Amino acid sequence: MKALSNLGLNYSDYLLFLLLIICILTDIKSRRVYNNVLLPFLIISLAAGFIAGGWALFLEGVKGFILGLIVFIIPFSRGGIGAGDVKLMAVIGGIKGPVFVVKVFLAGALAGGLIALVFLAAGGQLQSTLSRLLQTFLSLLGRYGMRFQADSRENEAKPVYFPYTLAIGAGVIAVYTAGWNSF
Numbered sequence: 001m002k003a004l005s006n007l008g009l010n011y012s013d014y015l016l017f018l019l020l021i022i023c024i025l026t027d028i029k030s031r032r033v034y035n036n037v038l039l040p041f042l043i044i045s046l047a048a049g050f051i052a053g054g055w056a057l058f059l060e061g062v063k064g065f066i067l068g069l070i071v072f073i074i075p076f077s078r079g080g081i082g083a084g085d086v087k088l089m090a091v092i093g094g095i096k097g098p099v100f101v102v103k104v105f106l107a108g109a110l111a112g113g114l115i116a117l118v119f120l121a122a123g124g125q126l127q128s129t130l131s132r133l134l135q136t137f138l139s140l141l142g143r144y145g146m147r148f149q150a151d152s153r154e155n156e157a158k159p160v161y162f163p164y165t166l167a168i169g170a171g172v173i174a175v176y177t178a179g180w181n182s183f
Contacts, residue, residue, distance in 0.1 A: 011052075013176075015045055016095050020169045023088055027163035033084025038091045045095040061094045064101050068093030071105045085164045092172070100175065107178075108171025112164060119162045 019041045023033050042065065050058040068090035075081045093101035120126040 011048055012045060012095050015041060015048075016092065016172065019088075019091065019095070020165070020172060023084075024163065024165045024169050027084070027165040031082075031161075031163065033082070033088050033165060035087065038084075038087050042091045042094045045091070060097045064093030064095070064097040065090045066093070067098040068101045071101065081164045085168065088165060088168060092168070103175045104168065104171040106171075107174035108167045111170035111174065112167030115162055115167055115170070116160065119160045123158075123160055125158070125160060 019037070022037050026037070027033055046058055046061045046065075049061045053060075069086060072081060072086040072089050076083065076086050089101060089105065092104060096104075117126065120129050
């Protein structure tokens with residue numbers, strides 16, 4: 001236990017790691033992030049924040065929770081992530097605060113892009129996806145003076161799904177590894 005205390009972690013760090021382990025495992029197994037897991041973690045973190053720092057730390061957790069919801073509104077509304085991922089990010093904000101949740105969002109987005117590339121490559125769809133992306137980009141340039149004739153074939157690709165909790169977890173690890181984990 002002495003070795004763990006030398007890491008400079010506090011209760012919120014351990015709470016966050018436990019939450020991520022549970023959510024990643026359930027997301028991989030059942031493609032779900034359960035409310036009955038998220039809610040106790042949120043309540044415990046907000047209560048602990050109030051006990052440790054009064055209203056100021058409690059309100060910091062509430063701000064983090066709200067910001068955690070907000071950062072994933074657009075990806076959720078476009079079908080890019082599930083509601084469980086949104087709620088997980090909100091609870092992460094409730095545990096660690098608004099600054100931390102923004103850092104995790106940015107690092108997780110980068111990790112999510114890399115993970116998506118791996119899944120696309122494993123599914124044999126990387127080349128066709130990059131081709132469609134290039135066609136889209138070039139057609140956008142066509143609107144601003146360049147002309148581009150898009151491929152007339154319909155490339156209906158099957159969507160690639162992966163548990164986004166992996167990207168969120170990778171984002172958390174990146175934030176801690178980079179030393180950006182201070183409240």
